[in-house]
Amino acid sequence: KQEVTQIPAALSVPEGENLVLNCSFTDSAIYNLQWFRQDPGKGLTSLLLIQSSQREQTSGRLNASLDKSSGRSTLYIAASQPGDSATYLCAVNTGFQKLVFGTGTRLLVSP
Amino acid sequence: SAVISQKPSRDICQRGTSLTIQCQVDSQVTMMFWYRQQPGQSLTLIATANQGSEATYESGFVIDKFPISRPNLTFSTLTVSNMSPEDSSIYLCSGEQGTTGELFFGEGSRLTVL
Numbered sequence: 001k002q003e004v005t006q007i008p009a010a011l012s013v014p015e016g017e018n019l020v021l022n023c024s025f026t027d028s029a030i031y032n033l034q035w036f037r038q039d040p041g042k043g044l045t046s047l048l049l050i051q052s053s054q055r056e057q058t059s060g061r062l063n064a065s066l067d068k069s070s071g072r073s074t075l076y077i078a079a080s081q082p083g084d085s086a087t088y089l090c091a092v093n094t095g096f097q098k099l100v101f102g103t104g105t106r107l108l109v110s111p
Numbered sequence: 112s113a114v115i116s117q118k119p120s121r122d123i124c125q126r127g128t129s130l131t132i133q134c135q136v137d138s139q140v141t142m143m144f145w146y147r148q149q150p151g152q153s154l155t156l157i158a159t160a161n162q163g164s165e166a167t168y169e170s171g172f173v174i175d176k177f178p179i180s181r182p183n184l185t186f187s188t189l190t191v192s193n194m195s196p197e198d199s200s201i202y203l204c205s206g207e208q209g210t211t212g213e214l215f216f217g218e219g220s221r222l223t224v225l
Contacts, residue, residue, distance in 0.1 A: 032212045043203055044154075044216040046112070051212070089153065091214075097142050097207050098169075099214060101153040 002027045002094050004102035012108045013080055021075040021105045023090035028068050031093040035064050035075050038087045038104070047088075048075070080109045113138050113208040115217035123223045124194050131190045132220045134204030139184040141207050145177070148201040148219070157202075160187040194224045 003026045013019055023033070032051045036044040048057045048064040050073070056065040063076040073090055087106045091099040114137040124130050134143065143160040158166040158179055166179035181187040191198050201219040208215065 034213065036216075041221065043218040046213055046215060049211060049213040091154075093212055096159070097144070097212060097214060098156055098159070099154075101155075103153050
């Protein structure tokens with residue numbers, strides 16, 4: 001059974017810092033991995049999708065990497081801003097577009 | 112990207128009643144899913160909503176408790192039946208557009224059962 005873990009569970013940083021969020025999964029047989037952002041009381045916003053054959057994806061200040069063989073992904077956020085404060089979720093596609101979600105990292109960026 | 116709308120956005124319900132959540136997508140999607148997010152938890156897949164046929168449920172979820180309909184490629188409903196306080200959660204609809212495998216989510220429906 002696929003299990004997804006995210007470290008750290010919570011992170012508090014001052015504005016401007018570069019930061020890394022970690023995601024690990026137990027079964028390397030995945031089709032893709034997706035990073036989401038969830039604001040309090042809201043739905044999920046898709047940030048980045050990495051196919052199993054890819055090593056990384058970039059969108060603006062965000063960069064996500066994938067090492068399928070070791071079961072790891074990282075989300076790098078450059079020059080963090082208070083507006084980046086949210087919960088970040090990673091999810092792995094185990095087939096038929098079914099996602100198994102991680103536990104989430106709650107990020108707070110202080111001005 | 113597809114825009115997914117859900118109704119209601121939130122509701123407070125009495126124990127033993129049922130509530131139907133609607134999910135509307137602004138364009139056709141190949142696959143639609145329903146997830147549950149219990150308080151303080153991450154998301155768990157309830158079922159895949161299949162167009163014109165019975166939904167496919169994940170382990171721990173049954174049709175009698177969570178009947179799902181999907182009459183076309185842009186609309187689906189999830190009913191939470193005979194609710195108890197343990198059903199208090201956010202229920203989210205998601206869909207896949209195209210063939211990239213990227214999933215998009217609605218804003219969620221927050222249910223509180225008293």
